[in-house]
Each structure stands twice: as C-alpha cells, then as structure tokens.
Amino acid sequence: MKLYTAKVFSFSIFNFNEFKERSFLKKLLSLLYTFFLLLFLFLVALEINFLWLFGSMPSMKEAKNPKLAVPSEIYSSDGKLMGSFMIENRNPVKFDEISQTTIDALIATEDVRFYEHNGVDFRSLGGALLSSFSDDNRGGASTINQQVVKNIFKTRGNKSKGLLGRIPLVRTLIAKVKEWVTALKMNYFFEKDEILTLYLNAVDFGDNTFGIKLASEHFFSKDPKDLEIHESALLIGGLKATNSYNPIRKPENALKRRNVVLGQMLKYQKIDQKAYDAAVKKSLSINPKSVTQDKFIAPYFIRSLKPKLEKWCQENDLNLYADGLKIYATLDSRAQSYAEKAVEEHLASIQKSLDQEQGSYKYWFDKAIAQEKAEYKKLNPKAKDIPETASEKLLRSEIEKSEIYLSLIAQDKTKEEALEIMSVKKKTKLFYHNGNKEVNISSLDSIKYMAQQLQAGLMSIDPLTAEVKAYVGGPSFEYFKYDHVSQASRQPGSSFKPIIYATALEKGFDPCTTIVDQPFTIKTVIKGKAQDWEPKNSTGTYTYAPMSLRKAMAASVNSVAIRVLQGIKPKSVIEMSARLGITSKIEDNLSIALGTSNVKLLELTNAYAAFANSGKLSEPIMYKRIESADGEILFESELKQKQVLNPEVAYNMTLMLRGSVEEAGGTSRRLYSYGIADGNQIGGKTGTTNDYVDGWYMGITQNLVTGVWVGCENSKIHFTSANGQGGRAALPIFGMFMKDVYANKELNITKGDFIKPASYVDLKCVNIVLPQPDSTLFGLDSTLVDSLARVMKLDSFPSELLEKRDNPTIPVKTERPENAVIPIRKD
Missing domain, CATH: 1.10.3810.10 (Biosynthetic peptidoglycan transglycosylase-like)
Structure with missing residues (x-):
C-alpha cells in the first residue's frame, strides 16, 4: 500500500526533491498532475464524507433513481387515515x-x-x-x-x-x-x-x-x-x-x-x-382556485398540528411534505365524528333563532345599518348627508378582505367595477349548518349571509394522558378557516370563575365557605372618571343570605364571585391563571370575576383538565409517534406535566364543578336530560358574556374534559335573547357529544368518579361568612363580622383576608326588600 501511494505521489510536487531537478516542461506537467490528483482525492473524500468533514452527498444510485416527494400520512389513534402532507x-x-x-x-x-x-x-x-x-x-x-x-x-x-x-x-x-x-x-x-x-x-x-x-x-x-x-x-x-x-x-x-x-x-x-x-x-389575469387538501378527518386539528410537525422536521432535517413519514395522532376519529355531529346539529337548531331575531330584515348588516342611519337622522335632523355608519365600515372591511374582491382587484378592476360585479346574483354553493345548498345570490349578499352564521369551537382532552381526543375549530373548514380552538381569543364569561375559586381554595377557603349574596357598590375609575360600579347577578335578584362557594359557583352568582375576588385580589388570580397554563393576558381588575379578559378555548380547557388530574398541568399532546417511510420510530411523545395545585384543592374544584349538576338551581342540571349525569361524577361551568355575544360550556369528567364555545366570528353580531346563554348555546353540544361517547363502549370512556387523594378528608360544611368591609375590624378580634347580616365569623376564616379596616372604602347597600331573610349565626 505504501509502495502504491508513493508511486501515485511520485510525479506530484509533493515529491519535492525530484520536482526541483525536473525541466521546466516537466514541472508544468507535474503541477497539472498534482492539480488533477488533488481534485480526484477531493472528490473521493466528498463522495465518502471523509472523517465526516463534508456531509452526505447523493450516491450514483440515488442520482440514477431520484425520489420525488413522498407524502407523509397522519393517522388517528384508532387507525384511520386522516390526511396527507x-x-x-x-x-x-x-x-x-x-x-x-x-x-x-x-x-x-x-x-x-x-x-x-x-x-x-x-x-x-x-x-x-x-x-x-x-x-x-x-x-x-x-x-x-x-x-x-x-x-x-x-x-x-x-x-x-x-x-x-x-x-x-x-x-x-x-x-x-x-x-x-x-x-x-x-x-x-x-x-x-x-x-x-x-x-x-x-x-x-x-x-x-x-x-x-x-x-x-x-x-x-x-x-x-x-x-x-x-x-x-x-x-x-x-x-x-x-x-x-x-x-x-x-x-x-x-x-x-x-x-x-x-x-x-x-x-x-x-x-x-x-x-x-x-x-x-395583458393584465395578470389570475383566477385563483383553492388546491388545499380540505377533506381531511378533523381538518382544523391537522392545520393546528402542521406547524408543530414542520418545526420538528426542520430540527431533524426532514421534510414533512416529501419524506413519507407516518404520524400517529392522539385524536380518535369516532369521538371526532360525535363532536362534529353535535356541533352541526345544534348550530343548525339555534341558527334559526338567531335569524328570527333580525325581524323583517334578512341580514344583520341591513338591520344594523338601517338602525344606525335612523339614529343619526334623529340626532341630526337637519343633516343632508349621513356619514358612513359603523356597520357600513364593518361590512366594507368584510367585502375588501373577501377572496372574490381581491381576485377582481388583482384583475385590474376598479373598486366600483368590483362592487358592481359582486352585486349580480348568480348560482352559488352556499353553506348551511344542515347541508350546503346551491342558491341564487349575489356575492355581496353572500358575505352578509356568511357573517351571521354561528361559529363553534370544541376541544376534548383526556386529563390523565393529556391526549387531545376531539377538536372542532368551526362548523365547516371548507367555508370557515378561522380556528376557534387555538386561534380565537374570546371573553369566557362565568366559565372563568373556577380559576378565581381555585385561587380562593388555595388561600384557605373550601367549597362550604359561605358568603352573603347581596348587592354592593364599588368605587372605581372608568375612562379616567371616578364612578360607582354595582355588579349584578345575571338574574337581577339576590337571596340576601349566606351562600356556599359551591352553591354560588353552581348557580353562577356574580356577587359572591366578586366578593371573593375582592378578598384574594386580582393579582393572585392572574398568577393562578399563569400556573394553569393560560398565557392570554388577564386584566388586573375586579371585572375578571365576570370573565372579561379574552382567553383561548384550548388554554381554558387544558386548565380545567388540571382539576381532574389531581392538580397536575400537562402540555396537550396531539401526536404520539412518528415513523420513517421504512417504519423506523423517529419520535415518541412524553407526558410533560407539573404539579400546579395541591391535589386536595384540585379535588375540591371537581366537587365544586359537580355542584352545577347536583345542586338545585345549578346551571348544568340540563345534563340529566342527556342521560350522562346519573351514576356519574360530572361537572361543568357555563359562561355567557354581555349581550349574549359568547356562549361557553366547560364540561369535566374523570377521563374527558371538554370545552365548547359558540358565537359569531364578529362579536358585533350576536343573539339578543337568552338563546345566546352558555347553557343554551354551548351546553347542549357537550351533552350530545358525551351521550354518543358513552354509548360507544369501544372508546373505553366510562362514567365514574374523579380521583380522590388518599389524604383527602371529606368536608363537614360549616357556615363561614366573608367579613363585610364596613365592619369596625376585619379580622379575628371582631365578633360582629357583618353588621348587615349579623353573622358570626369562625376561627377557620382564611388568614390572608384579615386586615384592619378603620375607614371603609367599599360602601355596602343597606336597603333590602321587606321579605328578605336575615340569617342569624347560632353556634
């Protein structure tokens, strides 16, 4: 080998002693020989990736048989092909x-x-x-x-x-x-x-x-x-x-x-x-056509999953769209079909109610614009021209971001020409909740029609494994691309209250702690002006009696939630929200007790899952395994969870959430009509925002936690009646979904009890009343805690709330109806 190597290099310039003695012509030939020798060695080193210096290079075989992109396929947990990348x-x-x-x-x-x-x-x-x-x-x-x-x-x-x-x-x-x-x-x-x-x-x-x-x-x-x-x-x-x-x-x-x-x-x-x-x-003359694969099982889920897979592939030098990967998702196609069916059927039912609320107008936009113009004329009777109204601006915005409008503008049409073309009626395949139909309608009217179609989001997760089992981002991926699970942020209304009560339980409250349900006034600053805020219960009435936290949450009593928040302070709730995985910004004010800070359905559902998982917060898992085209396992998911709540506190939260089903007057009592509450520990919380803009329902069982949101994509368009309440708009979707899930025994999702910590001591309810701020003292030294309700305080009252209050800052209403019950504490 040494002899062979010596011969190869003998005529090169590396044989320097001989090179010096050569003639000028031979020196030139030697230089040329050396160049080609080095080039040859470089190419060999490149081909074999010598000492891992050069990285991989296509072989002769690969160059002869180049593999064009092989689709990557995604499968559900029950083995169904969901789609391809x-x-x-x-x-x-x-x-x-x-x-x-x-x-x-x-x-x-x-x-x-x-x-x-x-x-x-x-x-x-x-x-x-x-x-x-x-x-x-x-x-x-x-x-x-x-x-x-x-x-x-x-x-x-x-x-x-x-x-x-x-x-x-x-x-x-x-x-x-x-x-x-x-x-x-x-x-x-x-x-x-x-x-x-x-x-x-x-x-x-x-x-x-x-x-x-x-x-x-x-x-x-x-x-x-x-x-x-x-x-x-x-x-x-x-x-x-x-x-x-x-x-x-x-x-x-x-x-x-x-x-x-x-x-x-x-x-x-x-x-x-x-x-x-x-x-x-010639103009560009483009005629865009969607070529995206929309006919997937759970298309919103797949689109949400795609950036996560792309990131993983990039980190591992793989191509999601070309390397023939097999991705095994956590989603169950049967549970998904039940979720989609529940959304479709219930939205079809309540859409009729929303449409009827438009009265003689066919479209919400037409009604709103007419009302705004009439109002302007009333206020400005001498005005000759009416400026563009708020609803007209909103409609213009919807038109200008529509695909057909953008296409016409791209074809060099003026704005006026585009609107004229869009005003002409033509046969159009239009979305309906109970099945698409071909109708004769103009593009402008179709935009108005689509804007008032109810949307929904549903996510269902196994709280113990953190696996996402069902995911519905909207009523139709073909028509509505916006994902109301992971993209949309909406006000959660009272469905946020459990976060407040979880904070309170951690600070010493328990489900049996009682607080008087009565009106009160809070001095606050709104838009730079000092104002009095008088929180109201959704019913507009008060019991004027001590009410346990469990009962208060079950009946969604605002006065109690706000009084609790006054004591524990909004900042502690913000901190709890972060611990429960809510990354959306929660405002530092008392109105968060009414759910005024926007959150995503995904993060709120996952926060509830921590209650059913003994206080452990998990990172939702959407795919379990990735295999190469040859079947080699490239990735397997790991359960990542963190203890964010004491297990006893978490169990007490399930006890409180069950109250909405089990307590008289609970907002979830309707679940009995679906046959899913009998013989089952099941709980939940409704949520409704001002003017019935958003309807929420968060349902919790031992092995599935499900969040549901219903509303229109544009918050200006909404119900004007109680049909928009979470208990009517969203709860039925949960009930229908769980009924079908329980009926399919192959899913192995059964009724049963929540996990009770071994150290948990069953509650013996006592009547503990939150001291009123107008008491002389706000702590253990006072025996007359509430001069209005005349209820005695117990030593078990949370120490975090004990403070001296010499100068009351929150005036309490002293008026009460003549027939109001005044509870007297007797020990």
Whole structure:
C-alpha cells in the first residue's frame, strides 16, 4: 500500500526533491498532475464524507433513481387515515403535458444553454466569476440540473453540511461542488426533457403549491398544457422569490417580474416581437382556485398540528411534505365524528333563532345599518348627508378582505367595477349548518349571509394522558378557516370563575365557605372618571343570605364571585391563571370575576383538565409517534406535566364543578336530560358574556374534559335573547357529544368518579361568612363580622383576608326588600 501511494505521489510536487531537478516542461506537467490528483482525492473524500468533514452527498444510485416527494400520512389513534402532507399534487405531469411556452420561459430565464452543457455550464460559470469583478450582472450560473439536485436531494440541508459546513464560505463551496458532481451524474442518466420534467414537478411556486400542475390550477384554474405565454412567464418569474412575486398578495411585483421573463424570451428568440407586445400588455389575469387538501378527518386539528410537525422536521432535517413519514395522532376519529355531529346539529337548531331575531330584515348588516342611519337622522335632523355608519365600515372591511374582491382587484378592476360585479346574483354553493345548498345570490349578499352564521369551537382532552381526543375549530373548514380552538381569543364569561375559586381554595377557603349574596357598590375609575360600579347577578335578584362557594359557583352568582375576588385580589388570580397554563393576558381588575379578559378555548380547557388530574398541568399532546417511510420510530411523545395545585384543592374544584349538576338551581342540571349525569361524577361551568355575544360550556369528567364555545366570528353580531346563554348555546353540544361517547363502549370512556387523594378528608360544611368591609375590624378580634347580616365569623376564616379596616372604602347597600331573610349565626 505504501509502495502504491508513493508511486501515485511520485510525479506530484509533493515529491519535492525530484520536482526541483525536473525541466521546466516537466514541472508544468507535474503541477497539472498534482492539480488533477488533488481534485480526484477531493472528490473521493466528498463522495465518502471523509472523517465526516463534508456531509452526505447523493450516491450514483440515488442520482440514477431520484425520489420525488413522498407524502407523509397522519393517522388517528384508532387507525384511520386522516390526511396527507405532500409536495406534488398527487398527479406529477409528463413532459408532453407541459406547454412549450412554459419550457421556453424556463430555459430563457434560468438556463439559456440548457441543451448545450452537460449539467454544469462551465462557460457561464466563468462568465459569472468574471462579472463579480466588473459591473456586469450575469447571475449565479446555476443550471436547471443543479436546481433539480438542490430541490430533490437537499444538498444544503443540515445533514449535507458536515464539519466543514460550519465555515460559511467553505460550506457554500462544498455545496456547489456536490451540486456540480450530482448534476453531471444526472445528465448522464437522464434525457434533457426528463430533467426539465423533474424540475417542473419539484419546485415550489408559492402558496404551498409544488409542481407546475398544482401551480397552474391554483393561479389560473388551468392544466399546465393550456397555459398562455404571459401565464407561463408569470409562473416561471415567481420562482426567483415566491413570496416577493406572489401574484395574489403582491400583484405589482409579480407583473414587473413577469415582464422581465417575457423580455428574456424575446432576447433569446423564444417569442417574436409581436407575441412579446401582445403578452406584455395583458393584465395578470389570475383566477385563483383553492388546491388545499380540505377533506381531511378533523381538518382544523391537522392545520393546528402542521406547524408543530414542520418545526420538528426542520430540527431533524426532514421534510414533512416529501419524506413519507407516518404520524400517529392522539385524536380518535369516532369521538371526532360525535363532536362534529353535535356541533352541526345544534348550530343548525339555534341558527334559526338567531335569524328570527333580525325581524323583517334578512341580514344583520341591513338591520344594523338601517338602525344606525335612523339614529343619526334623529340626532341630526337637519343633516343632508349621513356619514358612513359603523356597520357600513364593518361590512366594507368584510367585502375588501373577501377572496372574490381581491381576485377582481388583482384583475385590474376598479373598486366600483368590483362592487358592481359582486352585486349580480348568480348560482352559488352556499353553506348551511344542515347541508350546503346551491342558491341564487349575489356575492355581496353572500358575505352578509356568511357573517351571521354561528361559529363553534370544541376541544376534548383526556386529563390523565393529556391526549387531545376531539377538536372542532368551526362548523365547516371548507367555508370557515378561522380556528376557534387555538386561534380565537374570546371573553369566557362565568366559565372563568373556577380559576378565581381555585385561587380562593388555595388561600384557605373550601367549597362550604359561605358568603352573603347581596348587592354592593364599588368605587372605581372608568375612562379616567371616578364612578360607582354595582355588579349584578345575571338574574337581577339576590337571596340576601349566606351562600356556599359551591352553591354560588353552581348557580353562577356574580356577587359572591366578586366578593371573593375582592378578598384574594386580582393579582393572585392572574398568577393562578399563569400556573394553569393560560398565557392570554388577564386584566388586573375586579371585572375578571365576570370573565372579561379574552382567553383561548384550548388554554381554558387544558386548565380545567388540571382539576381532574389531581392538580397536575400537562402540555396537550396531539401526536404520539412518528415513523420513517421504512417504519423506523423517529419520535415518541412524553407526558410533560407539573404539579400546579395541591391535589386536595384540585379535588375540591371537581366537587365544586359537580355542584352545577347536583345542586338545585345549578346551571348544568340540563345534563340529566342527556342521560350522562346519573351514576356519574360530572361537572361543568357555563359562561355567557354581555349581550349574549359568547356562549361557553366547560364540561369535566374523570377521563374527558371538554370545552365548547359558540358565537359569531364578529362579536358585533350576536343573539339578543337568552338563546345566546352558555347553557343554551354551548351546553347542549357537550351533552350530545358525551351521550354518543358513552354509548360507544369501544372508546373505553366510562362514567365514574374523579380521583380522590388518599389524604383527602371529606368536608363537614360549616357556615363561614366573608367579613363585610364596613365592619369596625376585619379580622379575628371582631365578633360582629357583618353588621348587615349579623353573622358570626369562625376561627377557620382564611388568614390572608384579615386586615384592619378603620375607614371603609367599599360602601355596602343597606336597603333590602321587606321579605328578605336575615340569617342569624347560632353556634
């Protein structure tokens, strides 16, 4: 071996003693020999990834049989194929299915000497190097062959870098050489037309449209063979920077870039002057068509999962859309179907009620605009013109962000022309909660119609495993893309109260602690002005009697919740919210007792799950396992949880939530009608916001915690009656869902008890009253705690609330109805 190596290097300059003695001609030959020897050794080292210095490189076999993108598939926990993540649109085209204008545009723009070189254009490469020392800009001389290599083999991915890839300039040089070598290999194995086909099937045209077939359908609603010159130029031009030259979002940039491509086609005689003049005058003429895979099982779930998978793939140098991964989700297709069915059926029922509330008007917008104009006329009887009303502005906003309006504007239509076209009635497939229908309606009226359609979100999670079992982001992914589970933030109303009560329990309260339900006034500052705020119960009435926290939460009594919050302070509730995984901003004021701070359904549902999981907060799990195309396990999920509540406190919260079902007057008593409450520990909390804008229901059982939200996407559009209450709008969805879940024994979700901590001592209820702020003393030294209700305080009263109050700041109403009961504490 040593002898062989010595012979190889004997004529090189490394044999320096002999090199000095050689003639000038032999020295030149020796230098040339040394150059090719080093080049050969470098290529060998590159091919074998010597000492892991260079990273992986496509082998001869891979270059001969390049694998185009293989779809990654996602499966439900019960083995159903939910959908696929893919690059090519399932139908890669053949060369004869591509228009000649597209081929010409590609070659004229990207690689004018394509048919002359062997995969690497060394002549153009030399020109590019020379141009770097002059003002001439010839581009990077990257051939179509090289771009095919870059797109299919990911020569610039993490696995391809190697140790030397950490050095910026060296990394670029190594990547380029790999692309050159592989391009030469592919040129040997493939005909030129085959390379062009590979390229046009592989590249990204923007908007997640990979391949010429998908791009043609998405931007022009055409097959690739039917593209005209200006259309081909637009698509090829966009390849330079798909975001910057997107014809839908950046039409001006796209138009300029398209004309550059047309200029290249003219320059290299792919078209004549007449064809160029005709093409350059044309507008973009795009006709967008959605090519997104919407017919998935649980499409909102899959879309929410996608960025998480993309991030994981990026970190592991994998391509979600090309590497044929098998992803096993936590979602159960049967539970999902029950959830979707419950949402569909109940929304169809209550949509009729919402529509009837419009009276003689067909659409909410028409009614609101008419009322606002009438109000303006009433206030300004002499005014000749009525300015644009708030609802008109809102409608204009809805119109201007609609797909049809944006499409018309992209086609160079003026605003007036677009609105005129949108005013014409035409046959349109329209969304209905109980099944889509084809109706004769204008685009403007369809926008009004869609705006007043009720939306819903539902998420169901196993509190013990943290696995998401059902996920409904809206009534129809085809028509409504906005996800009301993980995207929308809405006011939760009284469904936020359990967070307040959990804080109170941690500070020494228990479910039996009693507080007087009565009106009171709080001095506050609203918009810079000192005002009195008198919180009201939703019923408008008061019992004027001590009420246990369990009873108060069961009946959703506002006065008690606010009095508790006064004592424990909003900041402690904000801290508890954060501990329970709520990342939305919770305001530092007493109104949070009424659920005025926006939260997401996902985070509130997961917070409730901690109550059923002995106080442990878990990170929701949406997928359990990822396998490679060959079946190798690449990832398995781990349960990540943290003890955020004392188990006894968490169990007491389940006891309090059960109160809404078990207590007389509880807001969840209706669950008995679904057959899911008998013989079962089940609890929940309704939530309703001002003017019935949002209806919530949070349901909790031993092995499923489910959150439901119902309302319109725009909060201006809402019920004006009690039909918008959480108990009517959202609770039935939970009831219908759980009824079907319990009926399917294969799901192994059964009725039963919550986990009781071994150290838990069953409560013996006593009557502890929160001291009124107008008491002489606010603590243990006072025996007359509440001069109004004349109730004695017990020693077990939470110490955190004991403070001296010499100067009362919160006046308490002393009026009470003549028949009000005044409870007297007797020990």
